Amino acid sequence: ETGVTQTPRHLVMGMTNKKSLKCEQHLGHNAMYWYKQSAKKPLELMFVYNFKEQTENNSVPSRFSPECPNSSHLFLHLHTLQPEDSALYLCASSQEGGSGANVLTFGAGSRLTVL
Amino acid sequence: GQNIDQPTEMTATEGAIVQINCTYQTSGFNGLFWYQQHAGEAPTFLSYNVLDGLEEKGRFSSFLSRSKGYSYLLLKELQMKDSASYLCAVRDSNYQLIWGAGTKLIIKP
Numbered sequence: 001e002t003g004v005t006q007t008p009r010h011l012v013m014g015m016t017n018k019k020s021l022k023c024e025q026h027l028g029h030n031a032m033y034w035y036k037q038s039a040k041k042p043l044e045l046m047f048v049y050n051f052k053e054q055t056e057n058n059s060v061p062s063r064f065s066p067e068c069p070n071s072s073h074l075f076l077h078l079h080t081l082q083p084e085d086s087a088l089y090l091c092a093s094s095q096e097g098g099s100g101a102n103v104l105t106f107g108a109g110s111r112l113t114v115l
Numbered sequence: 116g117q118n119i120d121q122p123t124e125m126t127a128t129e130g131a132i133v134q135i136n137c138t139y140q141t142s143g144f145n146g147l148f149w150y151q152q153h154a155g156e157a158p159t160f161l162s163y164n165v166l167d168g169l170e171e172k173g174r175f176s177s178f179l180s181r182s183k184g185y186s187y188l189l190l191k192e193l194q195m196k197d198s199a200s201y202l203c204a205v206r207d208s209n210y211q212l213i214w215g216a217g218t219k220l221i222i223k224p
Contacts, residue, residue, distance in 0.1 A: 003157075004157070040123065040216055040217075041216055042119065042213075042214035042215055042216045042217075043202070043204075043212075043214040045211075045212070090157070090158070101146060101148070101163040101165075103148070103160045103163065104150075104158075104160070104212075105157075105160070106150075106157040106158045106159070107157055108155070108156055108157045109157065
């Protein structure tokens with residue numbers, strides 16, 4: 001596997017379910033991100049982990065809970081979601097620090113539908 | 116507030132040239148990025164501009180004017196595979212990425 005891998009690619013869940021999204025990066029990067037992508041809207045940054053420490057939480061509701069057990073893996077735990085949480089959830093990684101562009105490498109996303 | 120504006124949708128003909136504009140108002144500037152995203156796929160990095168001027172990379176070029184808060188992505192010799200969404204993003208003074216909503220480019224034969 002290369003790059004950033006996300007599973008599952010598609011997920012349908014009821015509002016009372018608990019599920020998790022998984023992300024794995026094989027690039028040796030030191031930062032990982034969760035973004036929410038809704039149709040015709042800008043990417044919304046949800047969480048940032050830098051060297052496994054959460055450095056950003058952009059007022060995300062507590063029904064979304066991130067977990068970063070190591071620098072290669074990132075999870076997004078989902079609980080009692082709302083229909084408006086239906087979206088594409090993108091994971092990304094980057095190498096922070098030093099000079100340069102610090103380009104994000106994205107996974108293909110997990111398409112979430114909340115019924 | 117911070118804002119990135121880009122057209123919602125554009126249509127162009129195979130073999131032609133298309134220019135996708137991006138204007139921004141941000142708190143400071145530390146670089147501008149263009150990403151390409153095919154439907155159902157990951158956004159992929161196209162270009163990065165931090166100084167004024169034109170950066171050319173094959174059929175794709177990206178231009179930046181910091182004084183005008185303006186960039187464009189120029190795609191030449193369009194191919195059907197260039198049909199995708201193109202995302203503009205600016206890194207502000209806090210090194211936060213501010214994203215535009217993306218431009219959906221439709222290529223017709």
